[in-house]
Amino acid sequence: MLEKIGEIKKTALDALAKIEGEEGLDQWKVTHLGRSSAIMDVFKNMGSVPKEERGNVGRTANQVKQALQAALDEKKEALHQAEIQRALQEEKIDITLPGYAIPRGRLHPTTQTLREIYRVFADMGFQIYRSREVETDEFNFQLLNFPPHHPAREMQDSFYVDSGEERGENPILLRTHTSPGQIRAMREFTAENPDNPPPVRIILPGMCYRYEQVSARSETQFTQVEGLAVGHDVTFSDLKGTLSDFARRMFGKNVDSRFRASHFPFTEPSAEMDIECFLCGGAGCSVCKHTGWLEILGCGMVHPNVLSNGGYDPERYSGFAFGMGPERITMLRYHIEDIRYFWANDMRFLEQF
Amino acid sequence: MKTPLSWLKEYVDIELPTEELARRMTLAGLEVEEIRYVGYPLPEGDKRREAKITGFAWDPDEIVVGAIHEVMPHPNADRLVLCRLEDGEEEHTVLTGAPNLFPYKGKGELDSPLKVAYAREGATVIDAYSESEETEYTTIQRKKIRGVDSYSMACSERELGISDEHEGIIILDEDAPTGLPLVDYMGDVVFDIAITPNFARDANIIGVAREIAAITGQELRYPDLDVAQRGDPIQGKVKIEITDPELNPRFAFGLIENVKIQPSPYKVRLRLKLSGVRAINALVDATNYAMLELGEPLHAFDYDILQARAQEAGAAAPTIITRAAKQGETLVTLDDEERQLDDFTVLVTDQSGPLALAGVMGGAASEVHEETTNVLLEGAAWNMINTRRTVMSQNLPSEAAYRFSRGVHPELAPQGVWRGLKLMHEWAGGTVSQGLVDEYPLPPEDPTVEITPGDVRRWLGIDLNVEEIVSILESLAFTCRVSERLSVNGEQSSVNGEQSSVNGHQSLTTDHYSLITVTTPKHRLDIGAGVVGKADLMEEIARVYGYDRVPETRMADALPPQRGNRELDIEEKLRDMLVNLGLQEVISHRLTSPENEARRFPAGEAPKEVYAPLVNPISPERSALRRSLLASVLNTVEGNYRIQDRVAIFEIGPVFLPHEGEELPVESPRLAMAITGPRSLPDWGTAGTREMDFYDLKGIVETALGALHLDGIRYERGGNPSFHPGKCADVFVGEEKIGSFGELHPLVRENYDLPETTLAAAVFDLSALTALVPTLFDVDSIPNQPPVLEDLAVVIDEDVPAEKVAALIRQTGGKILTDLRLFDVYRGDQVGEGKKSLAYSLVYQHPERTLTDKEVAKVRKSIVYRVERELGGKLRE
């Protein structure tokens, strides 16, 4: 009997070895481990086995059954592995074909730069204040210490709006800078508490307009971000600290900046801030005209007349203001040669960002 | 302003290297934009520069002062001459065609040799005959010209990079030392300085020299104004009448007689040219030279002409009257233009009429000319606003007008006249009359400002002591007086020297502080009074101290209250959302034209709209502020469709709506979108996709509005005239209409250069929308009970809106119907003419327990019942 069991095992294993694909395994299982398989017959016919041999036969048959099952599992796994290996060998695609195109939206480059500026100043406690684009001469110039016929107005030729009435020295115009927002913001805040107005720390982004011939270097509209900080102890050294900090956060943590004396009617002292050219690292290149510096923003201590016009007593309050052009920053960063690209809305430009 | 360093060095010692000086000046507010080397070697290497570098170097060994002793005819050419020239080492024969040597031809040995700029064989000079835009250079080589050996040359200004002059060679002053390298004789460096309006006082050599003296710790020297007055007294020879001192605070005349009109010395002419001013003759050059040096523009009249006019008018001597022009008055200016004058133009006149546009340009009739012998020299001060307006209206920018329209201190008038007379006497001979006729009815108040070291601390954040502050201000010619004051409890009292009575007040503390009383020097008009003056002085202190030495500090001041900016937050959220949905953000010109915007309506149907038009548009296409953001995005699609057939864009920005009775137009924020072309981008895997239409845009709208958690959004058939009447929806939130969208009206599309593809567009009023966005919203719990899913298709009349069916299902389903989605719309034979089948998938779910089949079946049954009863539909089996 034990011999027969040995035969059964051998036959089954021989058959298993011959199987080459997973599909043959089920049939093998039916034949060699199924209900009417030879090994199962051994169990079924146990009654005919002499009593004293039963224990031994039963144990041996069981061992064979388990061995066959194990062999099947092993074979199955081996065939599965072989199948995967074969698939890996055979299934090959041309990975150089382009991927399926997915339409994608983008923010306008100016929006992207504006957001960076917002983020940097938000970190420093500056909130965003927006104001109107059509202004009066009073708000755009006079309250900012540009009296009528002031020479500094020459640099800010305006578009005038026909209001259908004679307005003398207070015509309506398109704001030439976001600075009128300084007055509007300060007046809004001083209205809350005229005797003891709250400190100010705002940035004023928005579209501005100048009467200029359109060229690669100048456009009739451009965005500006202006900043204003007013308080009891705001100093020129705070201005330097805040704006150098801005430069490092915006352009790189090792970027050097320098301040040059300059002139704006609404600040005194006034300065231009240059940052070390981030294209050549300050060594000199065509973009920085070989100076190693890029002119990035104008700034200064808020002129006493402007503070007064906003409702802040210049004997008790001081402040600083600054202004920069997001398009200029964007142009410098990405080597954009023509400012007209910004509002022409050509997708070939916009889709590069 | 072009400023030769040699000129500056007459008034201040300069020890800094050139580029370092430029850097310091730039930091102090005198931005050096260009450094031009005239003769001197340009800095080598490609390291960084403080300014744009230009110029041409003259080799000291090869370009020297030469002396021409004889000018001889050329044996074979009439238009050439041969010069016997000595260069300090040997004699040469130099061939030239310079016309300014022809007068000396064949005159034998010259009494005094002509000094010229001599370039030896092998020298490199600028190629004066090059047609190229770029400067080209040439090396002088030996060759035969018309049978005569030529190996060197006498140079023109163009050949040495001084000016464009190439009519003749340079003839130097007689005292030029023969053989001296030319660069040592007349080499120079010219700074081109950008002068900001508040630095107008520095638009002259003395002004710049004063700044250099202040920032480098040097002494300023002042020009010599001491003139030998050998003539008769000027009194009685001319009278001055100032009608309005506001227009003309000061007017001074000096007189020089028997001058000889001749060229000024070469070095003077060179200096003027390097400063950007044309050399004319000794008289005109003297007025320009004095102006460039001191900043006081001068005007020279021919005294004999004025005298003749006076006599004609029956007077013994001219009376000069200054006044505003009368409307309709005219004057022929020295450029021979007849000028119509405005009533703001100030005139210099005599008894017979206008002579000059004050501070702007002289008149042709009284100008100095070739035969002038007696010169009346005017130095005056004019109202800067009137000057400025005249310059603008007459379009007459000039060096004089530039200065007067920015303000010239009246104290400079007599200084300028004396300097001018001195130079005229030096360069044109003649006799200077004694004294000046000087009317000075309105001296300016030179403000006095009080500052303390505490002010410096408060404004600039630096600690300077009294001596440091005084030293800085005095270096700029301010006068300072220091007094000791007492402060009580830190408050600085203005009471001088008074001892405060402490009377047992424990908390009262007193302290001494120094008050500096600063008086503005008599050459500047830019310092204000009071707190404005303080700010002005702070700038002066900071500039001279050095902006670069001010430390960088963090604001210690209190932070303002957090105000937030809800409108911007929502705009930015929308931007992100729309970008996520595949739309490109655009920003358009806000200046447009009503005609352009009218295209968004079918031809002939544009309503009358009120625009905010420009008075001074730059072009007719940009003549008014936009009223429609839809028009902006349509323009953008139009501009792009030729490049790519798929365009999907949005723009956020204001439109400008003038309102009756409002001073300024309302600026109303809008969102506009436009999509056209295939739904996906063309690629090799997807063979053609369908075009985007109304429903693509609606999907974008729904998703974007959904992201804002707006409650109760409704879509109703809309009436926006830009859109196809059958394919247009208005969007409501509750009762408020926030926008509309649809497919472009075919007649509108015809107004644009667009293909016949479907274009869907939308406009939203962001102020209406923003007001409705909830600050917070509730989040539903995730149910832990299994959902029951089932599909339901109903057949219904074509004209029943889908939204009505969905609303009915939702209502009937109640709370346990947690999701409803339309997944198919079918029209065709299976449902019959005029019908459509809408297939929905429904999700039933109870928050707390498992739903039984029975419960779901019950709901389903009532849905079908209501669809049949209320909408006349039936279940599709």
Ligand SMILES: [Zn+2]
């Ligand atoms: Zn660079």
